[in-house]
Amino acid sequence: MTTGFVLTQEKELSLDEIKELQAEVRRLAKEKNAVILAHYYQRPEVQDVADFIGDSLDLSRRAAQTDADIIVFCGVRFMCETAKILNPSKKVLHPNPESGCPMADMVTAEQVRMLRSKHPDATFVAYINTTADVKAEVDICVTSANAPKIISKIPARKIVFLPDQALGGWIAKQVPDKEFILWKGFCPPHFEFTAREVMKLKEKYPDAKVAVHPECHPKVIELADFVGSTSQIVKYATTVEAKRVIVITEVGLKYTLQKKNPEKEYIFPESMNYCGTVYCCTMKGITLPKVYETLKNEINEVLLPEDIMERARKPIERMLELS
Numbered sequence: 001m002t003t004g005f006v007l008t009q010e011k012e013l014s015l016d017e018i019k020e021l022q023a024e025v026r027r028l029a030k031e032k033n034a035v036i037l038a039h040y041y042q043r044p045e046v047q048d049v050a051d052f053i054g055d056s057l058d059l060s061r062r063a064a065q066t067d068a069d070i071i072v073f074c075g076v077r078f079m080c081e082t083a084k085i086l087n088p089s090k091k092v093l094h095p096n097p098e099s100g101c102p103m104a105d106m107v108t109a110e111q112v113r114m115l116r117s118k119h120p121d122a123t124f125v126a127y128i129n130t131t132a133d134v135k136a137e138v139d140i141c142v143t144s145a146n147a148p149k150i151i152s153k154i155p156a157r158k159i160v161f162l163p164d165q166a167l168g169g170w171i172a173k174q175v176p177d178k179e180f181i182l183w184k185g186f187c188p189p190h191f192e193f194t195a196r197e198v199m200k201l202k203e204k205y206p207d208a209k210v211a212v213h214p215e216c217h218p219k220v221i222e223l224a225d226f227v228g229s230t231s232q233i234v235k236y237a238t239t240v241e242a243k244r245v246i247v248i249t250e251v252g253l254k255y256t257l258q259k260k261n262p263e264k265e266y267i268f269p270e271s272m273n274y275c276g277t278v279y280c281c282t283m284k285g286i287t288l289p290k291v292y293e294t295l296k297n298e299i300n301e302v303l304l305p306e307d308i309m310e311r312a313r314k315p316i317e318r319m320l321e322l323s
């Protein structure tokens with residue numbers, strides 16, 4: 001069926017065009033028995049067409065449970081790969097195949113194999129923000145929502161954690177009986193936030209609580225009243241007694257926070273760096289026209305080698321069992 005939308009090039013859409021396109025996406029999703037999953041960092045107009053919005057753990061669980069024929073994943077590549085690994089017979093579509101996670105690309109499977117030969121007695125733990133190839137080399141995966149809980153259950157004393165040094169350092173403080181070897185990866189947008197910037201906000205809003213994502217620099221984490229995954233920050237910030245919350249994570253989360261509890265004020269840093277507001281460019285690379293074209297034409301399918309999927313599924317399933 002022709003829909004009347006010809007979108008070879010992206011232009012700024014009017015509100016009416018956005019609404020029309022959203023309605024068309026929803027109609028197609030129903031017609032094709034597709035589920036649309038979106039991360040909190042997605043653009044508001046993309047979040048609004050999703051069946052489900054969540055953090056990495058929520059989205060992996062949803063992907064594991066869905067009975068839809070098609071999964072349209074509005075997030076970065078490792079999230080789509082996780083959905084495909086958990087649903088090898090389903091069509092998983094990624095509206096922008098160029099949207100990867102720079103941190104996930106900071107470690108390769110070969111580097112993990114080399115590290116394994118140096119530390120044969122360690123349990124290898126990968127943040128979910130890793131490529132499928134890397135997951136195929138490790139023992140278990142974690143997300144920022146379940147990492148300390150899962151790692152404290154691992155029998156080995158020595159843990160190799162990759163790729164996020166900030167998350168790894170935060171976990172190590174909470175599981176002090178283990179020895180951690182941390183890979184030196186980091187999240188470029190989260191590392192943009194500085195302790196100086198957070199201190200300034202605390203001075204300006206002395207009554208505010210501070211919620212921080214654990215991908216932030218350790219000096220920023222030290223200033224937090226609460227540290228957690230995006231979903232955990234949503235729960236904390238929308239229910240904490242304080243009227244104002246300083247939120248140190250990607251700005252996409254603001255949309256959900258305001259929708260869930262508009263009574264509170266959510267302060268996101270207007271970063272002091274040259275870019276202005278800190279955002280994750282690759283998350284924002286998913287646009288509504290791209291979601292529409294991907295679903296309509298069933299393009300941008302996520303495909304992975306069978307053997308990699310089989311090996312990468314084990315650490316993800318171990319994580320889902322333990323969390």
Ligand code: 13P
Binds near residue numbers: 145230
């Ligand atoms: P969450 O699992 O907390 O949503 O984090 C995912 C992510 O990529 C944050 O940068």
Ligand code: SF4
Binds near residue numbers: 076100101250
């Ligand atoms: Fe990767 Fe950071 Fe973007 Fe999350 S915010 S997808 S960790 S680059």
